[in-house]
Amino acid sequence: MTTECHAKNYISDLDRMAYLEGEAGPEIVEHIESCAFCLQEVAALAAVDALLHDAAEREACPDMDILVQVAAGFQLADQAVENHIAQCEFCQADLQQLMAPAKPAVIDASASKSGKSSFGLDILAWGRNILTALEKPQPQMQLAFRGDSQQEQFFEADPFQLLIKKSRQSQATPLWKIEGQLLKDGVPFAEENIFVQLIQENRHLSRHALDSFGMFEINDLSSKKYRLAIILPLELILIEEFNVNEP
Numbered sequence: 001m002t003t004e005c006h007a008k009n010y011i012s013d014l015d016r017m018a019y020l021e022g023e024a025g026p027e028i029v030e031h032i033e034s035c036a037f038c039l040q041e042v043a044a045l046a047a048v049d050a051l052l053h054d055a056a057e058r059e060a061c062p063d064m065d066i067l068v069q070v071a072a073g074f075q076l077a078d079q080a081v082e083n084h085i086a087q088c089e090f091c092q093a094d095l096q097q098l099m100a101p102a103k104p105a106v107i108d109a110s111a112s113k114s115g116k117s118s119f120g121l122d123i124l125a126w127g128r129n130i131l132t133a134l135e136k137p138q139p140q141m142q143l144a145f146r147g148d149s150q151q152e153q154f155f156e157a158d159p160f161q162l163l164i165k166k167s168r169q170s171q172a173t174p175l176w177k178i179e180g181q182l183l184k185d186g187v188p189f190a191e192e193n194i195f196v197q198l199i200q201e202n203r204h205l206s207r208h209a210l211d212s213f214g215m216f217e218i219n220d221l222s223s224k225k226y227r228l229a230i231i232l233p234l235e236l237i238l239i240e241e242f243n244v245n246e247p
Contacts, residue, residue, distance in 0.1 A: 005037040016042050020049065058090050065195075065207075065231065067094050074204050128236045131157035138163075157237045159185050162230065166244055169219060176221040176244045182214040182230060182237075190214040191232075199227040 005011055011031060018024040019032050019042060032038040062081050069076065076082050085091040133155035155162040161183040169175045180196065182189050196216045198205045205226075208216045223245040230237035 005035055005041075011035075011038060013041070013045065016045055020046055060084060061088060061091055064094070067091060069204055071095055074199075076204055128232075128234060131160065131235055131237045133157040133160070133162055133230075133237050133239045136161075153242075155239055160189070160230075160235070160237055161186065162228075162237065162239070164228075164242070174223065175219070176223065177217060177219045178221065178242075178244065179217045180215065180228075182210060188214040193233055195231045197229040197231055199229060200224060 011028070015024060015028045016032065016038060019028060024032070032042060062085065066076065066081060067085070070082075070085060085095070134157070136154050136156045138152060138154040151167055152163065152165045155164070162180060163183065164178055164180040166176055166178045169177050182194070190210060190212050194210045194214075195207050196210065196218070197207050198218055198221075206218065208218055210216050221244045224243075226242045226244060228239040228242050
């Protein structure tokens with residue numbers, strides 16, 4: 001490998017960038033094309049330029065979590081995002097990688113009788129442990145909310161627990177809200193990059209980050225059946241059915 005330019009006193013990176021952009025003068029072009037070192041530098045500059053270009057092109061691309069949902073076969077609530085993914089070569093390349101054969105994730109034995117969660121088989125390739133949360137009797141001493149206990153539900157997917165309270169947003173509206181808190185071994189659990197995903201009929205409706213106490217709130221819900229997924233870096237906790245209605 002050549003380690004030095006024999007014309008280093010008058011050839012700079014600006015000259016090499018001009019060469020890449022087709023704006024260099026004939027003397028610069030002649031030198032670069034005859035200098036092994038400058039050709040190496042031009043190749044390195046071209047690689048950096050390509051990376052910067054790709055980064056700029058990808059600024060409008062959705063997060064990888066969204067692409068995983070698409071790979072799993074779910075419809076997105078945001079049509080503009082769906083349109084972008086369908087037309088973006090970068091997103092399409094990522095989807096091909098996500099949907100390529102991969103070793104399955106570790107599945108919790110309680111996920112289903114078949115040993116696979118109904119949340120979407122392709123999402124297993126993303127490597128999370130799928131934990132199905134089952135409703136359990138409420139441990140009264142751990143309740144974080146106050147109010148009608150009939151509207152509170154407690155779910156467990158060892159070692160995690162999820163306490164959820166549902167209530168009317170107001171007397172004047174038929175809409176509901178749910179408040180929830182994630183616990184681990186009975187203690188409020190909060191880390192970065194933990195989200196709760198609301199799902200209805202395989203359509204992802206909204207996503208909410210948990211706060212520093214492991215709590216979240218979802219508003220403007222109709223009286224329907226939903227799924228809830230708590231998305232952690234290494235696990236996905238799934239409530240297969242959550243009814244938002246009068247007890």
